[in-house]
Amino acid sequence: MEVRSEPPLVIPCARTEKIGICIKDATLTVLSQNELCRAACGITIGQRCEASCIQAARSKAAASSAGAKQLTAREDQAFNGVVLTDGDRYDLLLLNDQTHITTLLWKADPDRITLWNEIEASSPTARETEIATWVLRGMSNADIACRLAISAGTVRTHLNNLYRKLSPTAVARLQRCRTTSE
Numbered sequence: 001m002e003v004r005s006e007p008p009l010v011i012p013c014a015r016t017e018k019i020g021i022c023i024k025d026a027t028l029t030v031l032s033q034n035e036l037c038r039a040a041c042g043i044t045i046g047q048r049c050e051a052s053c054i055q056a057a058r059s060k061a062a063a064s065s066a067g068a069k070q071l072t073a074r075e076d077q078a079f080n081g082v083v084l085t086d087g088d089r090y091d092l093l094l095l096n097d098q099t100h101i102t103t104l105l106w107k108a109d110p111d112r113i114t115l116w117n118e119i120e121a122s123s124p125t126a127r128e129t130e131i132a133t134w135v136l137r138g139m140s141n142a143d144i145a146c147r148l149a150i151s152a153g154t155v156r157t158h159l160n161n162l163y164r165k166l167s168p169t170a171v172a173r174l175q176r177c178r179t180t181s182e
Contacts, residue, residue, distance in 0.1 A: 020090070020105040024049050026098065040090060040105060053092050053103055089113060112136060115173050122165035131158045136177050 020037035022044075024030050030044045038044075041051050092105040119132050134144045141159070145152040163171045 018106060020103070022049070022103040022105075024101045024103070026100070028054060028101065031100070037103070037105065040088065051103075053090075053094060053105065111173070112177070115170060115177075118166065118170045119162070119174070122162070122170075124162050124165060125158075128158050128162040128165075131155055132162060132174065135159070135174055138178050140178065 018036065020040055021032075021034045022030060022037040022041070023032040028049045030047055030049050033041070033043070033045060041049075044051075089108040089110075090105040091108045092103055095102045095104075116132075116136065119129070124132065130148070131144055134147065139147070141152045141155045145155045148155070163174075166174070
């Protein structure tokens with residue numbers, strides 16, 4: 001079986017001042033924050049972080065059957081965003097090297113949040129939700145199939161079932177996610 005690497009996360013900006021960066025030690029004490037992170041969470045250097053991103057990562061780790069060692073909120077918070085102190089929604093990625101936890105955050109794309117909410121409102125199955133998450137990240141059917149260890153035809157079947165539950169506009173927007181993120 002061919003091993004494919006996961007596509008890079010779609011970060012909708014190239015300018016670093018639009019990406020918040022927060023570095024915490026293993027006890028979650030904030031060591032460093034850039035300007036966007038201070039605006040989103042407040043100045044928390046030297047304090048223990050209890051921000052929404054950490055809470056989301058903890059809930060995912062608790063739900064993980066393997067008791068995840070790495071904190072990550074990206075997959076399950078992928079398109080609904082995490083609301084931080086400033087009241088805005090952010091997409092984020094938490095990196096944990098067991099010494100430091102680095103949070104990268106950026107303002108969530110409101111169109112993708114709306115689309116994700118429409119998908120959730122359509123009562124998708126767990127597998128349809130999982131596949132929609134990867135489509136929203138720009139993955140092809142073949143890549144999704146490889147990642148989930150299923151056939152590309154099974155991916156198509158789940159997508160077609162999901163498409164029947166969505167409005168034609170939502171289907172078109174979901175399909176465009178692949179071309180706009182490549």
